[in-house]
Amino acid sequence: MAPEDASVHRVLGLSDEEYETIHGLLGRHPNHLELAMYSVMWSEHCSYKSSKIHLKRLPTEAPWVLVGPGENAGVIDVGDGIAVAIRIESHNHPSAIEPYQGAATGVGGILRDIFTMGARPIAVMDPLRFGPLDDPRSRWIAEGVISGVSGYGNSVGVPTVGGEIVFDETYRGNPLVNVLAMGVLPVERLVLGRASGVGNLAVLLGASTGRDGIGGVSVLASAGFDEASQNADKRPSVQVGDPFEEKRLLEACLELLDEGLVTGIQDLGGAGITCATSETASRGGAGMDVDVSAIHSREEGMEPFELMTSESQERMLAIVEPESLDRVLQISSRWEISASVIGRVTGDGQLRILDGFDGEVLAELPASTLHDDAPEYERPLSPPENLIERRSLDASSGPVDCAADLLVLLRDPAWVYSQYDHQLFLNTVVGPGSDGALLRLRDPRTGHETGRALGMSTDGNHRWCHVDPRQGTAMVVAEAVMNIACVGAEPMAVVNCLNFGNPEHPEVMWQLSEAVDGMSEACRAFNAPVVGGNVSLYNETNAVDIAPTPVVGVIGMHPKLSNPPPGMTVSPDLTLVLVGQQPNEDVSMAGSRWAWEIGGCKDGTLPEFDLLQTVRTAAYVTEIVQRNQVEAVHDVGEGGLAVALAEMAVHSGVGMHISGFDGHRALFNESGGRVIVALNRTDLESFLKETSNRGVPAQTIGNTGGPSLVLGSTINLSIDDLTRAARDELPQALGQGTVSG
Amino acid sequence: MSRRVGVIRFPGTNCEFDTVDAINELGGEAKVVWHGDSDLGDVDAIVIPGGFAHGDYLRCGAIARFSPIMDAVSTFARNGGPVLGICNGFQVLTEAGLLPGALQKNAGLKFLCRMEQIQFASTANVVGLGASVGDLLNIPINHFEGNYVCAKETLKQLEEENRIVFRYTDNPNGSIGDIAGISNKRGNVVGMMPHPERATSMLLGSNDGSSLLQSLLSTERAPSTNENVASTHDERI
Numbered sequence: 016m017a018p019e020d021a022s023v024h025r026v027l028g029l030s031d032e033e034y035e036t037i038h039g040l041l042g043r044h045p046n047h048l049e050l051a052m053y054s055v056m057w058s059e060h061c062s063y064k065s066s067k068i069h070l071k072r073l074p075t076e077a078p079w080v081l082v083g084p085g086e087n088a089g090v091i092d093v094g095d096g097i098a099v100a101i102r103i104e105s106h107n108h109p110s111a112i113e114p115y116q117g118a119a120t121g122v123g124g125i126l127r128d129i130f131t132m133g134a135r136p137i138a139v140m141d142p143l144r145f146g147p148l149d150d151p152r153s154r155w156i157a158e159g160v161i162s163g164v165s166g167y168g169n170s171v172g173v174p175t176v177g178g179e180i181v182f183d184e185t186y187r188g189n190p191l192v193n194v195l196a197m198g199v200l201p202v203e204r205l206v207l208g209r210a211s212g213v214g215n216l217a218v219l220l221g222a223s224t225g226r227d228g229i230g231g232v233s234v235l236a237s238a239g240f241d242e243a244s245q246n247a248d249k250r251p252s253v254q255v256g257d258p259f260e261e262k263r264l265l266e267a268c269l270e271l272l273d274e275g276l277v278t279g280i281q282d283l284g285g286a287g288i289t290c291a292t293s294e295t296a297s298r299g300g301a302g303m304d305v306d307v308s309a310i311h312s313r314e315e316g317m318e319p320f321e322l323m324t325s326e327s328q329e330r331m332l333a334i335v336e337p338e339s340l341d342r343v344l345q346i347s348s349r350w351e352i353s354a355s356v357i358g359r360v361t362g363d364g365q366l367r368i369l370d371g372f373d374g375e376v377l378a379e380l381p382a383s384t385l386h387d388d389a390p391e392y393e394r395p396l397s398p399p400e401n402l403i404e405r406r407s408l409d410a411s412s413g414p415v416d417c418a419a420d421l422l423v424l425l426r427d428p429a430w431v432y433s434q435y436d437h438q439l440f441l442n443t444v445v446g447p448g449s450d451g452a453l454l455r456l457r458d459p460r461t462g463h464e465t466g467r468a469l470g471m472s473t474d475g476n477h478r479w480c481h482v483d484p485r486q487g488t489a490m491v492v493a494e495a496v497m498n499i500a501c502v503g504a505e506p507m508a509v510v511n512c513l514n515f516g517n518p519e520h521p522e523v524m525w526q527l528s529e530a531v532d533g534m535s536e537a538c539r540a541f542n543a544p545v546v547g548g549n550v551s552l553y554n555e556t557n558a559v560d561i562a563p564t565p566v567v568g569v570i571g572m573h574p575k576l577s578n579p580p581p582g583m584t585v586s587p588d589l590t591l592v593l594v595g596q597q598p599n600e601d602v603s604m605a606g607s608r609w610a611w612e613i614g615g616c617k618d619g620t621l622p623e624f625d626l627l628q629t630v631r632t633a634a635y636v637t638e639i640v641q642r643n644q645v646e647a648v649h650d651v652g653e654g655g656l657a658v659a660l661a662e663m664a665v666h667s668g669v670g671m672h673i674s675g676f677d678g679h680r681a682l683f684n685e686s687g688g689r690v691i692v693a694l695n696r697t698d699l700e701s702f703l704k705e706t707s708n709r710g711v712p713a714q715t716i717g718n719t720g721g722p723s724l725v726l727g728s729t730i731n732l733s734i735d736d737l738t739r740a741a742r743d744e745l746p747q748a749l750g751q752g753t754v755s756g
Numbered sequence: 757m758s759r760r761v762g763v764i765r766f767p768g769t770n771c772e773f774d775t776v777d778a779i780n781e782l783g784g785e786a787k788v789v790w791h792g793d794s795d796l797g798d799v800d801a802i803v804i805p806g807g808f809a810h811g812d813y814l815r816c817g818a819i820a821r822f823s824p825i826m827d828a829v830s831t832f833a834r835n836g837g838p839v840l841g842i843c844n845g846f847q848v849l850t851e852a853g854l855l856p857g858a859l860q861k862n863a864g865l866k867f868l869c870r871m872e873q874i875q876f877a878s879t880a881n882v883v884g885l886g887a888s889v890g891d892l893l894n895i896p897i898n899h900f901e902g903n904y905v906c907a908k909e910t911l912k913q914l915e916e917e918n919r920i921v922f923r924y925t926d927n928p929n930g931s932i933g934d935i936a937g938i939s940n941k942r943g944n945v946v947g948m949m950p951h952p953e954r955a956t957s958m959l960l961g962s963n964d965g966s967s968l969l970q971s972l973l974s975t976e977r978a979p980s981t982n983e984n985v986a987s988t989h990d991e992r993i
Binding site: 165166169170172257258259262263266349350351429432433434435436437438439440441443444455462576578579750 | 767768770771773774777778792807808810811812813864866867868869870896898900951953954956957958959960961
């Protein structure tokens with residue numbers, strides 16, 4: 016093998032030190048193919064080299080956690096012999112360049128992570144963040160992404176049951192497209208991505224390998240955007256999705272797993288065959304011989320490095336015993352998917368790339384070095400220099416017209432989620448457009464109802480996290496937990512998608528570190544361990560980092576579901592009670608939508624946040640929802656109390672009279688840990704007594720009825736006006752047909 | 757009584773198990789029938805469920821009509837067997853010539869998944885047992901290509917022959933005559949865009965779909981005659 020010339024590794028995204036490490040590990044200079052394999056596996060995207068040191072601080076254990084971070088998906092035991100697999104991932108950079116395909120392949124990739132564990136994916140959620148609606152390019156990206164999620168997710172047959180949609184200047188050049196997927200499996204079917212048993216075969220299933228997505232993880236996912244690269248030259252690194260191929264692949268893999276034909280299985284995502292073969296081999300403590308000539312490819316003349324690093328979609332690698340091969344090929348052929356034996360498990364720990372099993376050795380390296388020896392950086396971190404000054408700002412100043420401001424802040428996401436199948440599998444008791452989703456839990460072996468249900472929510476808030484990444488992230492976790500509390504579910508696990516800027520900027524590493532600490536505190540308080548996650552760095556445009564955006568997905572259990580939870584719909588003549596954190600005249604508006612979008616101040620100090628009180632509040636809300644003790648319940652989140660009340664009023668077509676809340680500070684501040692509850696007047700006294708016994712603050716704020724939303728002397732708006740403002744914004748901005756699938 | 761129901765599964769179909777569950781819940785015995793088989797087995801009724809048969813590539817239902825099982829489905833239908841096509845199944849039935857017309861992209865050029873209200877316009881068919889014309893039902897839709905279209909003469913014929921089964925009360929997709937579902941002349945073949953299997957429990961927001969599936973289970977097979985064979989063949993006008 017020829018010694019490497021000095022510059023190639025840099026083109027591939029490896030630093031000089033990293034090259035020297037490889038040199039040391041091999042005891043010789045790597046050849047081109049080996050270098051290409053290290054470059055994709057040691058990329059930020061695959062190796063988590065900048066974040067690993069911080070992620071170790073997250074709580075990851077609980078008795079019900081079957082599989083924690085590090086595998087394809089986290090898995091928890093939900094009782095009755097049923098396990099739930101869950102995972103969240105980003106597809107930010109591909110979506111910035113090719114919105115439809117970027118989002119579509121994001122959905123495809125996360126689904127493979129779920130069925131790799133042996134689970135049938137039954138739900139997707141899509142937290143989406145775009146640049147401002149008045150920016151044409153951002154609108155083009157938003158519409159393309161929404162179409163991509165719809166086009167791929169609906170066709171592959173997994174319902175999209177929730178998500179978020181956020182527009183902000185910070186995402187103008189760099190949208191965030193995160194996708195969460197969840198699946199169920201019988202506990203005994205849990206499979207891990209391991210290659211074991213010398214002589215076992217590695218079978219590549221699914222789509223042929225093409226030149227799409229070569230080095231996507233290193234070229235795209237691990238570097239920021241600048242003016243010149245925004246458009247054309249990165250496009251060939253975006254893969255093209257085929258949901259029909261994925262659907263057949265999914266069904267075939269589940270059949271293989273049902274029949275017990277595979278000893279290990281692994282999806283091909285970032286870093287393609289290199290990742291799948293080396294990961295399965297090193298996890299299983301084995302080695303593997305890989306024959307590149309056996310890979311079914313899309314075109315003639317592909318180079319070995321292209322075959323080994325291609326990110327062509329809809330492919331899986333199954334490890335099977337030789338005697339099972341015939342049956343595996345039979346099932347593949349029934350589902351019309353290609354299958355080729357491309358590898359053999361060996362006992363020496365080496366990953367050998369060969370041209371024919373008995374042919375020339377093209378590359379040879381210890382499989383585990385691609386993972387275990389990936390660099391780990393303790394990058395410098397420091398808070399922003401002007402932090403003290405930033406935190407001293409008053410975020411409540413600016414022109415105030417509360418009624419007009421409320422109309423601006425209202426947004427009904429129905430235009431988005433009505434494009435997603437959110438009902439398939441007949442589980443969706445509460446779907447998108449509510450606080451959290453609630454899905455019936457059925458036994459994956461029999462299809463029988465368990466009488467229980469899974470609550471799910473995804474949440475992020477770049478405004479809170481910009482102001483204070485630590486407290487902001489804790490509040491984000493609390494928000495997600497409160498959302499599922501509103502559908503009666505108790506939290507069991509969290510997954511995270513850490514979207515940050517350039518890790519080479521000390522301020523970004525400080526944000527990441529603070530966010531991890533805030534998340535740890537909150538997850539410990541809610542007893543919800545982190546079972547998996549994804550880190551997306553280099554979210555920057557022209558050297559400007561995005562506001563820190565950790566996104567969390569939380570999953571929880573409703574132990575006894577006999578009726579749909581109350582939801583946010585009210586009838587007239589109910590009493591409204593604010594439960595949780597109570598108002599305080601000097602409350603800060605920092606990090607609120609009002610401050611960012613209307614007042615124009617992005618800094619300040621976040622409102623005080625009482626984590627333990629929020630834990631008590633969430634537990635209490637969960638109970639009253641489970642007992643169907645209240646008529647309606649709605650979380651107070653972005654936009655504050657006024658937006659939450661308006662959402663309830665619009666949803667119900669019923670007005671409200673609220674007193675004691677005057678002025679923008681009281682109406683739009685975003686203190687955490689609050690819920691609005693509606694109940695019959697006759698139940699009020701006992702309710703307030705109970706909350707007081709439980710240490711949960713509560714106060715009557717008004718009642719329902721009439722044709723208008725009346726908030727003290729500040730706001731008086733008709734339900735019609737509110738409805739129009741909420742309903743029309745997205746279709747008017749995005750529904751103009753600028754994109755086709 | 758039609759108790760045993762064959763639910764056709766093409767590659768890309770995704771509502772087959774929901775349909776099986778809904779039918780079994782109502783006391784039927786549903787089984788999945790693979791598209792590559794040529795024999796339906798012992799069944800009293802057929803459902804072609806929703807999804808994306810063959811990826812909906814080329815055109816929805818255009819490839820599915822060539823799947824081996826479709827010959828058996830056609831024969832079953834010609835012999836008066838009850839056949840219900842739901843969503844993608846409706847598209848397949850029109851492509852296969854078992855129902856007239858076609859389903860094109862929604863007028864808004866967007867996929868739509870949401871609850872819709874539909875109204876019985878005719879009960880002289882396999883889903884109308886026990887129902888009355890004018891009955892209102894809440895049943896979700898879930899489609900991109902649900903905009904029913906047909907020739908003027910066909911529409912006239914459908915109306916005269918009492919073959920418009922459902923109309924939307926607030927047309928979501930631009931369908932001609934607000935049509936949500938139609939039948940063949942004898943009423944044994946019905947195609948509808950809304951998903952009755954998704955409206956079978958109040959936990960899911962509606963159980964108005966149960967009565968339609970119950971009707972399918974209770975329908976006697978229509979008598980087989982030569983004229984009927986001829987009329988089915990004539991559907992593709």
